[in-house]
Amino acid sequence: MTKTAPERIFVKGNEAVAHGALAAGCRCFFGYPITPQNEIPEFMSKALPEAGGEFVQAESEVAAANMLLGAAACGIRAMTSSSSPGISLKQEAISYMAGSQLPAVLVNMSRGGPGLGDIGPSQGDYYQSTRGGGHGDYRLLVIAPATCQEAYDLIIEAFDLAFKYKNPVMILGDAILGQMKEPVTCWKPEGHNDHAESWQLDGCKGRDPRLIKSLFLEEGALAEHNLVLQAKYEAMKAEVRYETFECDDAELVVVAFGSIGRIVKSTVRSLRARGHKVGLFRPITLYPFPSEALAELAAQGKRFLTIEHNLGQMVDDVRLAVRKHGDSDFHAQMPGTLPNPDDFEKPILERLGGK
């Protein structure tokens, strides 16, 4: 994908997501207000009509996600965004879209939970995002940006991936990413081919009618459908993405994603300056999870510390990845708090000194 017409803007992560989606050719947005992601629908309510698209403030998250389902069935680039409690309500439609093999982009600027929780940052929706979240056996492609620039770049890719796999794609950010401001270099992908002509609903003129559904009642039909879906989730593993920083000679590798990954990077940089052999491994795709790359580091004898803004979720995936060679320690940053790089020095130094 070539980058044209670079323009520098200074925006919040939420706005970066919205600018990126617009550049990606998103033409329908369905939303419902919830902090800390309101800048996304607010931006879209103005920008989309100007771009010839449609914005609807739905009556609920349930309705917004089902509007997304309807637009997706018509082969249109469409999206919704929300934050944790709202994403829970969208799970109904997400399961149906996964079952119906529909491309859609969903953004979760997550906040503290469970329940109403608070509006502070948290990574407590890791399980919900990567394990399905709604009912049934399905997976979303889950992408976790750490900077405003990444938020812009990755949502453009999210639309391509959604259509490539005919599957919902989730951008998992948090209140830190949504609310912080950074310079972003804008770029526009040069056209895209969504290959939707073969399945989209646009009236059956000159062809047999098409049906998009997730109900399979005939004997064995659902089993067959699920095997097709599973094969697709396997194929998605080709999209795995991660960042490594100072891992080569590291004795301890810290595994952290999204905003926490970025904050830990600063901690690692400062510890390195003082001669400590520590590195960072930052998964960018949470599904597919970069298990193989982690296993390779484990095979080299490295030790691991997973740091998350929750009480221990991704650490399960890290342990599964490294289990043949070792294990991972875990440090919890309590949800709803706003950590800085110094907060992670003690837990990292403890693990470095130990064993």
Add this chain to the structure above:
Amino acid sequence: MQPQEKLVFKPSEVLVDRPTHYCPGCQHGTAHRIVAECLEELGLAENAVCIGSIGCSVFIYNYLKVDAVEAPHGRAPAVATGAKRARPDKFVFAYQGDGDLASIGLAEIMHAANRGERISIIFVNNTVYGMTGGQMAPTTMIGQATTTCPAGRCEDKEGMPMKMAEIISQLGGTAYCARVAVNNVGNIAKAKKAVKKAFEVQLNGQGFGFVEFLATCPTNWKMTPIDANKRIEEEMIPYFPLGVFKDRTAEEE
């Protein structure tokens, strides 16, 4: 064909020729036929997107030769909203039962109507949850026994049956709203006229179109088809009056 035979009726080209899955005497089939005839007569089938919902009618897509998508329970008006906003040039309609529309999907139907979405809703009110085995619906009549109100619906505990056509007609975006029945030939003709009108207000960009069908569910009413049809006349129509509750085309004339 004998030379003296004259063709007086032929099924709509939009209907698929297949055995029905509906119970004997169920009027979902009649409602489907009316929808198919209106699509055909208005030349809409090849430009239509049908939203199927949950309930006995989930298989509407097996009977109509149109593009279709299945919505979660109650969400058909939201799915239709998304489809219509994505492709304003398509004809978008949804088909919903009373459990679907008046209970779990009440928010979705009210707001789609209020926004004046350019979509058409066919609403089949058989006063019961059919597919799941005859539980109480928001439209179940006072005294009517169901599997979840075995002693009969009681106003005190369960509230009054909801009159959806009246409610929808009150919302600003509704351009056409009617209640019909298909219990006799005259009413069938009126039902077809109403569906056509509901489709036309979408075509003319005038707003939201809604037609409520009073329909039988002989299986869950535990009645013969003939007695079920009689119940429409004697019990349902007096409480759920037939007629047009809103017609923006008439206001504009």
